[in-house]
Amino acid sequence: MSESVLQIRDLRVTFNTQLGELRAVRGVDVDVAPGEILGVVGESGSGKSVSFLAAMGLLPKSATISGSVKLDGVELIGASRKAVRSVRGKSLAMVFQDPLSALNPVHRVGDQIVEMIQSHQDMNTHDAEKKAVELLEIVGIPQPDERARQYPHEFSGGMRQRVVIAMAIANNPKVLIADEPTTALDVTVQAQILEVIQRIQQTFGTAVVLITHDLGVIARVADSVNVMYAGRNVESGSVQSIFDHPSHPYTRGLLSSLPHEGIERLQPIAGFPPNMLAPPPGCGFAPRCQLAIEACSAELPSLVPFGDLLSSCIRADDLRSGIRS
Ligand SMILES: Nc1ncnc2c1ncn2[C@@H]1O[C@H](COP(=O)(O)OP(=O)(O)O)[C@@H](O)[C@H]1O
Ligand SMILES: [Mg+2]
Numbered sequence: 001m002s003e004s005v006l007q008i009r010d011l012r013v014t015f016n017t018q019l020g021e022l023r024a025v026r027g028v029d030v031d032v033a034p035g036e037i038l039g040v041v042g043e044s045g046s047g048k049s050v051s052f053l054a055a056m057g058l059l060p061k062s063a064t065i066s067g068s069v070k071l072d073g074v075e076l077i078g079a080s081r082k083a084v085r086s087v088r089g090k091s092l093a094m095v096f097q098d099p100l101s102a103l104n105p106v107h108r109v110g111d112q113i114v115e116m117i118q119s120h121q122d123m124n125t126h127d128a129e130k131k132a133v134e135l136l137e138i139v140g141i142p143q144p145d146e147r148a149r150q151y152p153h154e155f156s157g158g159m160r161q162r163v164v165i166a167m168a169i170a171n172n173p174k175v176l177i178a179d180e181p182t183t184a185l186d187v188t189v190q191a192q193i194l195e196v197i198q199r200i201q202q203t204f205g206t207a208v209v210l211i212t213h214d215l216g217v218i219a220r221v222a223d224s225v226n227v228m229y230a231g232r233n234v235e236s237g238s239v240q241s242i243f244d245h246p247s248h249p250y251t252r253g254l255l256s257s258l259p260h261e262g263i264e265r266l267q268p269i270a271g272f273p274p275n276m277l278a279p280p281p282g283c284g285f286a287p288r289c290q291l292a293i294e295a296c297s298a299e300l301p302s303l304v305p306f307g308d309l310l311s312s313c314i315r316a317d318d319l320r321s322g323i324r325s
Contacts, residue, residue, distance in 0.1 A: 110148025237309025
């Protein structure tokens with residue numbers, strides 16, 4: 001296997017809140033190979049965004065972070081603010097659900113892309129303007145010349161997300177982190193944005209981390225997937241193997257809530273995720289799990305190799321062979 005371009009080890013994030021310590025991320029490992037699309041999936045609150053905001057150095061001061069985040073072998077946790085800032089937007093870029101949050105309403109989009117380029121590269125304005133138009137073209141914006149002179153409010157939601165992606169790839173990042181980039185968009189536009197992300201990965205070999213609560217999105221574009229639950233990775237492997245033989249009850253639950261062969265077979269998983277101010281001592285999913293036995297609540301399980309994937313379920317064997325409690 002090739003070296004990871006982004007390697008995260010034992011990442012932990014705790015927020016100091018008025019109600020106590022909220023343990024948002026509790027020991028997460030991530031490996032992204034060059035040019036790979038890694039999907040990160042899990043219900044709302046499972047720690048997806050916080051994990052990657054930590055990697056980007058974008059968490060508030062109330063967060064205590066430990067562990068290791070290496071980009072091309074260079075450690076970012078504990079690095080100087082200046083060092084992190086020079087990486088952010090250059091080698092490591094992120095796009096969010098709401099494109100407006102990333103755009104300045106009073107500046108033309110072309111100028112915003114130019115600024116992004118010039119804040120990391122020594123390029124004259126004429127060349128940067130030309131590059132901005134090229135970038136708009138790459139992300140599929142028609143009449144990019146004219147569009148570069150317009151303001152964010154003159155774009156539709158989908159076109160704005162394309163602009164934000166153009167900004168994110170302006171400095172040819174090694175890794176693009178896309179956090180629910182299609183969640184706010186309607187279905188046809190969602191598909192177009194996923195195509196843009198795939199095209200970028202194919203054209204430039206950019207590695208992509210695609211964060212989503214939707215396994216359907218993962219199935220379409222990702223190569224491999226980390227399934228997160230209650231601040232942990234509970235299962236990880238290639239998309240193919242996880243869809244063919246999911247080896248964690250939570251992943252199974254997510255899969256059975258997907259529309260299946262044209263039939264809306266929506267079966268949401270019963271119950272709620274744990275309160276991260278006081279997470280259960282063992283497997284976070286045990287309180288909702290039909291397969292749970294006493295041992296599941298005894299200690300926090302780790303990911304262990306199971307066939308061609310990694311699962312943290314101590315009953316993964318029984319799950320695969322179809323044995324119930
Ligand atoms: N700035 C913050 N302060 C306190 N708690 C936070 C903050 N940001 C996120 N959290 C909490 O951290 C947990 C993980 O959140 P998040 O990573 O945003 O989940 P998601 O998987 O939906 O992206 C949640 O319990 C959330 O409420
Ligand atoms: Mg999120």
